[in-house]
Amino acid sequence: EAEFLGRHGVPTEILDKAALHECEPIALDDVIGGVHFTGDSFMNPAIFLAELAKRVREMGAEVHENTAVTGFESVSGKITKVRTASGEFEAEHVVLAAGAWSPIVARDLRLKLPIQPARGYSVTVAAPRNMPRHAFILGDRRVAVSPFGELLRFTGRLEVGEYSTTPDPKWLARLEMFVREYIELDEKLDVKDAWAGLRPVTPDGIPAIGRAPGLSNLTVATGHAMVGLSLGPGTGQLVSELVNGQKTAFDLRPLSLDRF
Ligand SMILES: Cc1cc2nc3c(=O)[nH]c(=O)nc-3n(C[C@H](O)[C@H](O)[C@H](O)COP(=O)(O)OP(=O)(O)OC[C@H]3O[C@@H](n4cnc5c(N)ncnc54)[C@H](O)[C@@H]3O)c2cc1C
Known part of the structure; x- marks a missing residue:
């Protein structure tokens, strides 16, 4: 490899x-x-996202948090309205980037978007006496270990098909057990946070990025599976190129929605 x-x-x-x-x-x-x-390199995603939101607001964007999209209206192959829990929005262009929930959000649009949720687990503990110097992935167990200053995070596991984000306590415990197979840890760890999240996976494991067939003002960007944070900046550039009708940085045919 x-x-x-x-x-x-x-x-x-x-x-x-x-x-x-x-x-x-x-x-x-x-x-x-x-x-x-x-x-x-590696980073703490929560800090990155908070800073990104701050930056885009400074650049003039409006961010509507906790505003679920409930549907779309379209006329003659063009989306005319985005319906949300707090009112309707008109948009020149719509970007569908709702991760594992993209097919649910887009149900009115009749897109062929075979995205499945793949649940992963995360356990964050207070920094143990011996902190790792690096972030690393434990090859055989496929668990990532990330030192975040005063915290140490273990992430892993991939369960395909269910939309629930309730973590199975057995797998939370196993994450810690797997890490103990590789590195010295304090006998008792102080767990600060434990959760499960859904990754968006496609049947061929490749993201779906492109203009949507049959709708003139919709761009789709989803299906980033286990590497959405790493690929996010590149996808952002591609989406910007697609929305602005520019030549994309590389040929997007392998990622197009037509393949489904
Ligand atoms: C445990 C775990 C560890 C991971 N580790 C890594 C890693 O080390 N490196 C890496 O690169 N990637 C990692 N990933 C994968 C990464 O998190 C995903 O690939 C990435 O989050 C996908 O980004 P996204 O924006 O497409 O979807 P998401 O981040 O899932 O964002 C989709 C958003 O859409 C919102 N949404 C859903 N429904 C609606 C609606 N109706 N209206 C409006 N909004 C809606 C959701 O609330 C969510 O905020 C990990 C994932 C997990 C679960």
Whole structure:
């Protein structure tokens, strides 16, 4: 995987046991190697989103929080109104980016949008005595570990098909158990937050980004599955290009809605 990514311009360094333990001293003795993505970075999504909302408001955008879209009106292949719980909006152009809920939000529009919810789990604990130096993914268990200053977060698991965001306590406990297989942690952790969230997945695992067939003023951007935060800025650029009728940064045919 590291070699494949390397060929596509992602810088990686293969770490043997000694190098890995030097890089991440709290790794347990059983951990015999790893891949260091030397160009990688990570962030706390809640802080990023709060700052992004602040920035777009400063730039003149209005953000209507807690305003559920309940339906659309369209005439001659053009959306004329967006109905919401707090009134109707007229829009020159509509962007459908409601994640796993996109097919539900768009039910009036008769789009073929086979998005399914894939539930993932998150457990955030107060910083233990030994904090990891890096954010990392535990390869075999597919659990991500992210040090956020005074907090440490574990995320993982993928359960396809249900819209419930109620976490199964068994899997919350397992996340911590899996992390303990790789790194030294305090015997008792102080859990600050635990939740489940829904990722939007497509049948082929590739996002759906493009102008909607049959509607002249709708752009769709969803289906980012496990990497929506990483891909979000790139998708934002593509959506801006699509809405403004510009040439997109790359050929979007593999991502188009026509493939469904
Ligand atoms: C546990 C977990 C860990 C993850 N870790 C990572 C990671 O490490 N890196 C990464 O890149 N990605 C990660 N992801 C995936 C990432 O969170 C998603 O890919 C991303 O959130 C998808 O973005 P989105 O904007 O399409 O959908 P969402 O973030 O789901 O946003 C959709 C929005 O639409 C709103 N909505 C729903 N219905 C309506 C309605 N009727 N009217 C108006 N609004 C509505 C929802 O409230 C929501 O705010 C993780 C996901 C989970 C669950």
